Amino acid sequence: MFMEDVDPAVFDASFFSINYADASSMDPQQRNLMEVAYECLEIAGIPIEKLSGRRVGCLVGANTVDYYDMTCRDPEDRTESPTMGSNRALLSNRISHFLNVHGPSISLDTACSSTLIALDMACLYLQSGQVDAMLVGGANMYLSPERNQDMGAMRPTASPTGRCHTFDAKADGYVAAEAINAVYLKPQAAAILAAYAKAGISEAEFSDTGFLECHGTGTGVIPGTATFITPNPKIDFARCKVKAPKKSVPWPQHSKRRTSINSFRFGGANAHAVYPITLSIQLSK
Numbered sequence: 001m002f003m004e005d006v007d008p009a010v011f012d013a014s015f016f017s018i019n020y021a022d023a024s025s026m027d028p029q030q031r032n033l034m035e036v037a038y039e040c041l042e043i044a045g046i047p048i049e050k051l052s053g054r055r056v057g058c059l060v061g062a063n064t065v066d067y068y069d070m071t072c073r074d075p076e077d078r079t080e081s082p083t084m085g086s087n088r089a090l091l092s093n094r095i096s097h098f099l100n101v102h103g104p105s106i107s108l109d110t111a112c113s114s115t116l117i118a119l120d121m122a123c124l125y126l127q128s129g130q131v132d133a134m135l136v137g138g139a140n141m142y143l144s145p146e147r148n149q150d151m152g153a154m155r156p157t158a159s160p161t162g163r164c165h166t167f168d169a170k171a172d173g174y175v176a177a178e179a180i181n182a183v184y185l186k187p188q189a190a191a192i193l194a195a196y197a198k199a200g201i202s203e204a205e206f207s208d209t210g211f212l213e214c215h216g217t218g219t220g221v222i223p224g225t226a227t228f229i230t231p232n233p234k235i236d237f238a239r240c241k242v243k244a245p246k247k248s249v250p251w252p253q254h255s256k257r258r259t260s261i262n263s264f265r266f267g268g269a270n271a272h273a274v275y276p277i278t279l280s281i282q283l284s285k
Contacts, residue, residue, distance in 0.1 A: 055130070123185070135183075
C-alpha cells in the first residue's frame with residue numbers, strides 16, 4: 001500500500017537544475033513526480049530536447065500536501081520557500097518549466113478520482129487539437145499521520161482491519177495507498193501520418209494500404225484480488241454477469257481486449273475510463 005522502498009529525501013536536484021534552497025523546500029511529491037515524469041519519457045523513447053518549445057501539456061492529479069502542514073508547524077524551523085515548495089500548482093508547473101513545453105499546465109484535485117479526471121481532460125485537449133501531446137501524472141504520498149486521524153464523517157469509511165476486502169463478505173471500508181505515476185499521450189493518427197510521410201507515401205495513396213494493425217501492448221492476464229475469499233452476499237455476481245478472481249487469470253479467449261477503470265471520490269466527482277487494448281482493421285477499397 002505504501003512506497004516503503006522510496007526515500008522521500010533522495011532527489012537529483014542538479015539534474016533538474018534546482019538549487020539547494022528550492023530542493024529542500026520541495027514537497028517530496030514534486031521531487032518524485034519530476035523523476036517519474038522523466039522516466040516516463042525515457043521509457044517512451046522521447047528525448048526531452050525534442051519536446052522543448054512544443055505544444056505539450058502537463059496535467060497532474062493530486063489530493064493533499066502533507067509536507068506544507070509539516071513545514072509550517074514551527075515558525076522558527078521551516079523551509080525557506082514553503083509557498084513554492086508545497087503548492088500543488090507546482091506539481092505540473094515544475095515539469096512544464098523543466099521540459100520548456102508550451103501547453104496547458106494544470107494540477108487538479110477531485111480527491112480519489114484526480115488522476116483519472118486529469119486523463120479525461122488530457123484526452124479532450126488532444127481531441128480538440130490544442131496540443132500535440134499530453135503528459136498526465138498522479139501523486140499521493142502520506143508523510144504525516146494527521147491525514148489518517150480524521151474523526152469526522154470519513155472515519156467510518158476507513159477499514160478498521162487495514163485491508164481492502166474488495167467484493168468480499170468481510171469488506172469493511174477502504175485503505176488509502178501511495179503512488180506516483182505518469183503517462184505520455186499523443187494522437188495515434190499523427191504518428192501514422194508521420195510514418196507515411198517519412199516513407200514518401202502521399203495522402204492520395206493511403207487507400208492502397210490493404211491492412212492496418214493498431215496494436216497496444218498488454219500482458220493478456222487479468223490480475224486477481226488477493227483479499228477476495230468469500231463473495232459478498234450483497235453483490236449479485238450472477239445477475240451482474242461479472243466474476244472477481246482471487247488469483248491472476250488469462251484474458252478470456254473470446255472476449256474483446258477492453259478494460260474499464262473506475263475511480264470514485266467522496267465529493268461526487270467520479271470518473272470511468274474505457275481503454276481498448278488491441279485492434280486490427282481490414283481496409284477494403
